[in-house]
Amino acid sequence: MLTRPAALRLLPSSKFCRYISDIPDNAPGAIDNEIWLQELANGRKKSKRTPSVSQTEDLSIKHDKKAVATKSRGLQSKIKYEVISTPPDTPFIEIKSPLSNFTKMSYLQKNKNVRVQQSNFVDLRIIKCRSGNGGDGCVSFFRDRGRAIGPPDGGDGGEGGSVYIQAIEGINSLSKLKTTYIADNGLNGTSDQADGAKGKDVMITVPVGTVVTWCLDPKIVREYVDQKIKENKGGSLRDILETSKIRLNCTGRFSIDQKPSHIQLFRKSYEAGKGWIFKGKDEEYHLSKDWFQDLAKNVTEYDMDLEQSELETDRFPLLGLDLSKPTDKPICLLKGGKGGLGNMHFLTNLIRNPRFSKEGRSGLEQYFMFELKSIADLGLVGLPNAGKSTILNRISNATPRVGHWEFTTLHPTVGTISLGIDKPKFTVADIPGIIKDASQDKGMGLEFLRHIERSKGWVFVISLEKEEPLEDLFTLMNEVGGEEALATKNILVVCNKADIDEKSTFTKYQTVLTFCQKNNWEVIPISALKGENIDALLVKMAQCAGKA
Numbered sequence: 342m343l344t345r346p347a348a349l350r351l352l353p354s355s356k357f358c359r360y361i362s363d364i365p366d367n368a369p370g371a372i373d374n375e376i377w378l379q380e381l382a383n384g385r386k387k388s389k390r391t392p393s394v395s396q397t398e399d400l401s402i403k404h405d406k407k408a409v410a411t412k413s414r415g416l417q418s419k420i421k422y423e424v425i426s427t428p429p430d431t432p433f434i435e436i437k438s439p440l441s442n443f444t445k446m447s448y449l450q451k452n453k454n455v456r457v458q459q460s461n462f463v464d465l466r467i468i469k470c471r472s473g474n475g476g477d478g479c480v481s482f483f484r485d486r487g488r489a490i491g492p493p494d495g496g497d498g499g500e501g502g503s504v505y506i507q508a509i510e511g512i513n514s515l516s517k518l519k520t521t522y523i524a525d526n527g528l529n530g531t532s533d534q535a536d537g538a539k540g541k542d543v544m545i546t547v548p549v550g551t552v553v554t555w556c557l558d559p560k561i562v563r564e565y566v567d568q569k570i571k572e573n574k575g576g577s578l579r580d581i582l583e584t585s586k587i588r589l590n591c592t593g594r595f596s597i598d599q600k601p602s603h604i605q606l607f608r609k610s611y612e613a614g615k616g617w618i619f620k621g622k623d624e625e626y627h628l629s630k631d632w633f634q635d636l637a638k639n640v641t642e643y644d645m646d647l648e649q650s651e652l653e654t655d656r657f658p659l660l661g662l663d664l665s666k667p668t669d670k671p672i673c674l675l676k677g678g679k680g681g682l683g684n685m686h687f688l689t690n691l692i693r694n695p696r697f698s699k700e701g702r703s704g705l706e707q708y709f710m711f712e713l714k715s716i717a718d719l720g721l722v723g724l725p726n727a728g729k730s731t732i733l734n735r736i737s738n739a740t741p742r743v744g745h746w747e748f749t750t751l752h753p754t755v756g757t758i759s760l761g762i763d764k765p766k767f768t769v770a771d772i773p774g775i776i777k778d779a780s781q782d783k784g785m786g787l788e789f790l791r792h793i794e795r796s797k798g799w800v801f802v803i804s805l806e807k808e809e810p811l812e813d814l815f816t817l818m819n820e821v822g823g824e825e826a827l828a829t830k831n832i833l834v835v836c837n838k839a840d841i842d843e844k845s846t847f848t849k850y851q852t853v854l855t856f857c858q859k860n861n862w863e864v865i866p867i868s869a870l871k872g873e874n875i876d877a878l879l880v881k882m883a884q885c886a887g888k889a
Contacts, residue, residue, distance in 0.1 A: 371688050378689065381642040420660065425588070427599045433590035434601045440562065441582035445710065448559045449566055449578060463516040464713040464753070464791070467559055473501025473524040473540035475678035475701025478686075480620040481532035482694070490694065494534045495684040498701040499527030501677030502540030508664035512548040513755075515713050524675075527701060530683045540677055547664060548713055550795070553674070554661035555604050556710040557587070592656060603656035610651075610678065610703035613644035618681070621696045632691050640699070647679060647702060655705060665716065665795070674709065678702035712791055717755050717770035718886035719833075720793025722821060723802035724775060724813055728837040730754070731869040732802065733771045736879055753792040760883055767886040770796065775820050790821060798831035798885035803853070805846040805866070806838045811853050832862040833885040839866035840873060 369377070422438035448467055476498025483491030502524030522545055528537035547553075569581050591601035610616075614637060619627060627633040654676050662672065679702045687695035721729040737756025754771045770792050793799060801817050803810045814834065818827060834857050836850050850866050857864040865881050867874040 369686060369688070371690050374686060374689050377686070378636065378639045381639040384642050384646075422601070424599075424601070428597060433592060433605055434599065436589050436591055436601055437586045438589065439583050440557075440585040440587050441579070443554075443556045443587060444559065444562045444582065445556075446578060446582065449563050449582075462514050462753070463518075464514070466515045466518050466520075466711045467556055467708060468518060468545075468711060469521045469558075469706065469708050470504045470543075470545075470675055471521075471523045471706040472503050472675035472677040472704035473526040474704045475499070475501045475680040476527035476529040476537035476540075477618055477700050478681035478683040478698030479530035479532060480618065480684045480696055480698045483533075493684040493688050493695055494532055495698055496530030496532070496535040496537065497683045497686075498530050498680030499537030499539045500680050501525070501527045501701070501704045502542045503673050503677045504543045504545070504675040505671035506545045506547060506553065506662075506664070506668075506674050507671040508549045508551055508666070508668045509546050510549055510667055512546065515547065515551070515711055518545065518547070518711065524677060524704070526704075527677065527680050529701075530680070530698075534683070534685060536683075537680060542677075544671060545674075547711060549664065549667055550714050550716045551664045552661050552712045552714055552791075553664065554710045554712070555657050555659075556708050558708050591659060601659055604659055605652065606655040606657060606675075606705055606707060608651060608655065608678070608703045608705055611644075611700060613648060614638075614641035616644070616681070616700040618698045618700055619696065620698075627697065636687065636689075636692065643682075651676075651702070657707075675705040675707060678704045714794055715753055715755055715770050715792040716768075717793065717796050718767040718888065719769045719798050719800050719882060720796040721769060721771045721800050721802055722775060722793065722817055724804070724817065727802045727804045727813075728869045729771050729802050732835070732837065732867075732878075733769060735869055735872055735875050736882070737769060755792075758879065758882070760879060764883075765888045767883060767888040769800070769882070775817060796830070797887050798833060798882075799827075800833045800835055800882065800885065802835045802837055804838045805836050805849050806841045810836065810849050811856060814853065814856070831885045831887070832860070833881055834862055834864040835878065836864065836866040837869050840868040840871055 420438060420442040422436040422442075425435040425437055427434050445465060445467070447465065478498050479495035481493065481495040483494045485491050504522055504524055522543045524543045525540035527540045530537045565585070566578065566581055569585070570576055570578075573581075590605045590607075592598075592603050592605050593600055594602050617624065617627070617637075628637075657674075681699035681701040684695045684698045687697065721733065723729045733754065733756050737758045753773075756769050756771070757766055758769060759766045772790065772792055799821070801814060803813045803817075807813055818824075821827070834853060836853055839846055839850065846866075854864050863881050863885065865874065865878055867878050869875070
């Protein structure tokens with residue numbers, strides 16, 4: 342049986358059989374590389390790029406001792422920040438913002454809301470994501486019979502895998518999300534001009550209504566907070582997060598924009614002109630050669646092009662990514678690193694045997710906060726034991742927990758209400774009870790207000806059993822954000838437990854009614870326990886939800 346090298350193939354002939362080289366014909370030749378390097382040289386003379394900034398220069402946590410702690414109350418749609426510098430004075434828009442905008446108190450407090458965390462419903466997660474590194478370029482030469490070394494045929498490294506996110510219907514919790522998502526690295530290039538395989542991408546599927554925001558590593562923030570508590574010998578966690586500032590490099594929608602819209606992310610990759618892989622002779626030998634120095638200057642231009650491309654893609658919205666609707670196509674959170682060049686790209690008329698290639702570019706590692714904000718038409722807001730869960734049981738198909746102790750509802754419950762076959766349906770979200778100073782993280786805090794932030798209307802449930810039900814209404818109004826937040830919603834006030842004592846409750850109801858009429862709010866008395874006036878309540882709720 343005839344054997345022959347794999348790189349040779351046998352061709353028939355009328356007189357004899359002859360071997361020819363199976364040399365790939367798609368490799369860039371010396372002339373092609375000369376043209377490419379000349380274009381890089383011309384671009385190097387003309388280009389003015391944004392200088393790169395290392396990751397350590399990008400972020401720094403600073404404690405502002407002179408700052409006054411501001412108590413954020415209710416819902417926030419925008420973060421607070423102060424612009425320090427803008428282009429053209431600096432490459433990026435540098436801002437200073439409270440640390441509280443990029444972390445969550447629930448992740449810094451020990452044993453906080455343990456009962457909620459033990460349930461299957463999870464509406465807040467901080468997740469570490471990392472895209473893959475690009476594969477390294479290969480140093481290889483074609484081998485043929487009768488020739489010790491042929492032209493360079495080292496392939497390029499494969500691109501690193503990317504991290505994608507997609508909002509889909511049918512999921513109602515973040516409980517199945519992992520704590521870490523890491524995409525695969527691209528494979529190194531090989532001989533015969535074979536490029537390395539692309540790293541496997543990672544897909545994160547989340548419920549519709551999820552908001553993704555950039556955040557800091559919880560471990561770093563926790564260590565920083567613990568240190569400040571020791572230095573100050575105590576102190577409020579909220580005060581520390583509000584007075585501690587973080588510096589961020591941001592970009593606008595346009596190159597000369599003075600208003601930040603995106604956070605600039607940075608890769609821990611090699612600097613332009615670095616990242617060489619040498620085979621045989623070391624770096625010191627190559628740097629001593631004029632021909633390599635000329636080549637390196639031109640390839641530096643290629644590296645700067647890569648850096649500029651990365652700066653344009655490695656950005657994340659400052660206010661977060663709102664997935665309020667199902668996404669038809671996955672959205673890229675972190676893009677994988679580009680593969681390094683193989684030595685076949687460095688063949689020139691002067692460099693015949695390039696024994697060097699380029700490393701792959703690094704991926705990105707960032708932390709993101711995933712918040713599930715239920716998309717309900719109405720939100721039930723009330724003090725503990727006001728009867729919200731009982732009302733939801735009466736009017737919908739939901740089965741929330743009902744009891745006579747405080748904080749019976751430990752996680753949000755959404756119920757669907759239908760007034761008839763020919764009438765539109767609407768949804769109602771029941772959240773855990775709010776107490777006075779909940780905005781200062783007392784009781785269950787205001788963590789669950791995110792589930793009614795999108796609601797078109799809010800239904801305040803107060804109990805006429807209390808001595809001062811109007812004071813309870815004032816408490817709820819203040820804790821959810823005051824007049825500023827209420828001005829954007831349709832308001833319905835439900836006076837529950839109107840059957841307790843008809844004579845005493847009538848006066849209380851009249852007081853609440855007078856106040857609501859001044860604000861043009863709808864108000865209705867009911868007894869959820871006995872099912873009294875429930876039909877009228879449904880009509881009012883439909884009007885509040887804009888479904889009447």
